[in-house]
Amino acid sequence: MIEVNIYNAAFLLFSMITLLSAIGVAVINSLMRSLFLLIISFIGVASLFVLLSADFIAIAQLLIYAGSISILLLFAVMLTPEVSINNQNSKYFLFAALTGILFTYIMFLFISIFDINQLTGLSLDKLNFSNTIDKIGTLLLGKYIIAFELASILLLFALIGAISIVRSNESDFNIVATKIKGKK
Amino acid sequence: MIKKFFSNTLFIKLSIGFATLIFLFAGYFISKLLFDLSVFSEFIFNFFLERFSYNLAYLASSIIGALGIISFVGLVLLIGSWVERRVIARFQIRVGPNRVGPFGLLQPLADAIKLMQKEVLVPDIADKLLFLIPPVAIFLPAILAWGPIPWGPNMSYLDINVGILYVFAVSSLTVPIIFFAGWSSMNHYALLGSMRTVAMMVSYEIPVSLSLLSVALVTGTLNFNEIVMWQSNNSIWLGLFIPFALFTFFFASTAEINRTPNDIAEAESEIVAGYHIEYSGMKAGLFMAVELGNAVLLGALISSLFLNGWFLFGIENLVPPYIIFITKTVFIYLLLIWLRATFPRFRLDQLMNFAWKTLIPASIIHFFVVAIEVSIISNFSEIPYLIVLFTVINISLVVLLAYLWGKIFHVQQYQPEKIQPRFAASIGGLEAMKEVSSID
Numbered sequence: 001m002i003e004v005n006i007y008n009a010a011f012l013l014f015s016m017i018t019l020l021s022a023i024g025v026a027v028i029n030s031l032m033r034s035l036f037l038l039i040i041s042f043i044g045v046a047s048l049f050v051l052l053s054a055d056f057i058a059i060a061q062l063l064i065y066a067g068s069i070s071i072l073l074l075f076a077v078m079l080t081p082e083v084s085i086n087n088q089n090s091k092y093f094l095f096a097a098l099t100g101i102l103f104t105y106i107m108f109l110f111i112s113i114f115d116i117n118q119l120t121g122l123s124l125d126k127l128n129f130s131n132t133i134d135k136i137g138t139l140l141l142g143k144y145i146i147a148f149e150l151a152s153i154l155l156l157f158a159l160i161g162a163i164s165i166v167r168s169n170e171s172d173f174n175i176v177a178t179k180i181k182g183k184k
Numbered sequence: 185m186i187k188k189f190f191s192n193t194l195f196i197k198l199s200i201g202f203a204t205l206i207f208l209f210a211g212y213f214i215s216k217l218l219f220d221l222s223v224f225s226e227f228i229f230n231f232f233l234e235r236f237s238y239n240l241a242y243l244a245s246s247i248i249g250a251l252g253i254i255s256f257v258g259l260v261l262l263i264g265s266w267v268e269r270r271v272i273a274r275f276q277i278r279v280g281p282n283r284v285g286p287f288g289l290l291q292p293l294a295d296a297i298k299l300m301q302k303e304v305l306v307p308d309i310a311d312k313l314l315f316l317i318p319p320v321a322i323f324l325p326a327i328l329a330w331g332p333i334p335w336g337p338n339m340s341y342l343d344i345n346v347g348i349l350y351v352f353a354v355s356s357l358t359v360p361i362i363f364f365a366g367w368s369s370m371n372h373y374a375l376l377g378s379m380r381t382v383a384m385m386v387s388y389e390i391p392v393s394l395s396l397l398s399v400a401l402v403t404g405t406l407n408f409n410e411i412v413m414w415q416s417n418n419s420i421w422l423g424l425f426i427p428f429a430l431f432t433f434f435f436a437s438t439a440e441i442n443r444t445p446n447d448i449a450e451a452e453s454e455i456v457a458g459y460h461i462e463y464s465g466m467k468a469g470l471f472m473a474v475e476l477g478n479a480v481l482l483g484a485l486i487s488s489l490f491l492n493g494w495f496l497f498g499i500e501n502l503v504p505p506y507i508i509f510i511t512k513t514v515f516i517y518l519l520l521i522w523l524r525a526t527f528p529r530f531r532l533d534q535l536m537n538f539a540w541k542t543l544i545p546a547s548i549i550h551f552f553v554v555a556i557e558v559s560i561i562s563n564f565s566e567i568p569y570l571i572v573l574f575t576v577i578n579i580s581l582v583v584l585l586a587y588l589w590g591k592i593f594h595v596q597q598y599q600p601e602k603i604q605p606r607f608a609a610s611i612g613g614l615e616a617m618k619e620v621s622s623i624d
Contacts, residue, residue, distance in 0.1 A: 006239040032367060036314060039360055059349045067356030071386060074363055131345050133406065 011051050018044030026100075031077050035070065042066040056133045215504045222338040225249050249341045253330045257477055264476045265292045268521055275525035295469075302465035310462065311368040318365035319460075319467040325357045326477045333484050334408045336494045336505030347408040348396050351485065352389075355440065359385050365471075366459035377458035380448055380532055387539045388439040388446075394547040395429040395436070398554045399489055402426060412493035418571055423490035425575050427582045428550045430490045432543060437485075439535065441478035444524035448532050483516030484509075491516075546585075553581075 273280025366378020
């Protein structure tokens with residue numbers, strides 16, 4: 001049985017927000033509305049991390065998912081003007097439902113192993129584990145330095161690749177200029 | 185005799201002086217009484233803890249603290265528009281709003297009532313649900329970001345270890361809200377304006393984060409209180425120690441909050457009113473209000489990160505510290521108004537070029553320089569005044585770089601064209617027209 005305290009009340013509230021908006025993402029026809037709900041569910045996940053007193057991961061969730069990935073998704077949806085307002089029902093509904101049910105079952109198996117009362121912020125407070133950002137920093141630049149550097153090199157490659165794709169050559173300018181002149 | 189005495193200018197001066205003295209004494213005693221506002225929330229916490237449970241006490245004290253912040257923000261929103269209009273009027277040699285109430289102080293209230301009376305139009309093809317949410321939702325980041333601001337000793341609402349990151353993360357939530365405001369209007373101008381704003385905000389988040397990163401590097405923490413204490417312990421303002429970070433943060437934040445040199449979100453000459461063109465009445469007013477609140481929030485951030493927060497050369501022992509903090513905040517806000525009254529607006533391509541080609545590389549190099557300086561300071565801690573030396577070096581480097589940037593690159597002095605005086609001399613003449621057209 002779940003104890004009645006402020007942590008568990010907040011947990012119920014935030015998990016309800018997260019789950020309802022996540023269901024809305026899948027159900028609603030308008031892609032933009034479902035994106036809006038997706039952002040709300042990202043924020044809900046961030047608040048669940050706050051309840052686990054994982055402050056850095058909560059902020060990273062807000063910053064990366066709700067602030068940046070959502071913008072990327074917005075730009076992606078903008079490229080599909082036909083379906084963004086009135087999305088038709090997919091013919092793969094059955095497969096999607098089956099996959100969803102299977103995934104939920106596996107997740108339920110995982111979750112049922114743990115006791116909920118052991119996983120709240122209160123139990124972490126007892127361990128005197130209040131400050132995560134120092135530990136994450138020392139681990140990232142100490143024990144896991146190679147993974148950290150590899151990730152940063154990957155991001156650098158992605159950045160250079162994006163620039164080299166977007167970058168316009170001088171010849172492109174010339175082509176455009178001749179086209180404009182020809183129209184005149 | 186008595187009438188003559190009262191009409192004497194000396195009497196008026198004396199009475200004014202006396203009233204000022206009384207006012208100062210009263211202010212001093214009141215400030216002694218209200219030196220630390222955190223006693224209120226502590227009192228409420230203990231009051232509820234004795235009578236009820238811990239959970240209720242936690243809830244009540246947190247609600248009281250939040251109400252304090254919200255009431256300050258609401259006061260700022262009420263009085264800020266009056267301040268802005270009056271100050272800009274002074275810059276432009278006008279009077280400004282002075283009819284409603286004493287000195288026109290009730291003008292914002294009159295504006296709000298007028299805006300509420302206006303009909304709220306919703307476009308027929310707009311996405312009705314998404315159209316209604318943004319004017320309200322845009323307030324959430326603007327108020328949530330006030331959380332970790334240190335108002336004084338013992339007086340910060342969220343004393344968290346990820347303070348800077350928190351403010352940065354919460355303020356990045358404005359971007360999708362602005363996008364939804366523009367998209368749901370189903371208006372080309374609104375969509376274009378919101379796309380411009382999103383592109384600009386996303387690209388200016390990088391210099392903001394780099395400047396905040398150098399602040400975190402110098403102080404070794406992300407906690408606002410510890411940053412303020414670091415500055416007072418080393419008796420240096422971070423704005424002086426890393427002036428380029430201050431400049432980057434200030435300039436890029438004006439782009440983030442859509443203030444004038446960088447307010448291309450609502451460049452009336454290019455796109456009609458930006459992302460909130462379809463909003464009318466109080467909804468448009470809410471967008472304006474958020475802009476103003478964000479400007480004051482920027483003032484609070486700069487004064488706590490770069491201007492030593494609630495410390496001011498020992499005056500914080502006499503005056504309540506939060507008064508000093510608010511004074512610094514208002515100073516930065518007045519600086520923003522000054523900028524708005526002085527500078528024209530940048531074009532979009534100029535802004536983006538400045539962000540990607542100048543500001544981001546420069547702040548990356550600046551980050552390396554700061555890292556080297558910090559490592560030198562931490563390795564040679566026995567040498568005194570090392571921080572002061574680096575402060576002088578940093579300031580002179582920034583001044584030199586600004587001079588060189590203006591000298592080498594595209595900043596040219598304005599030279600009037602040669603045909604101008606001729607055209608003015610013979611205005612209206614046929615000969616002059618022929619001459620002018622033959623030049624081209």
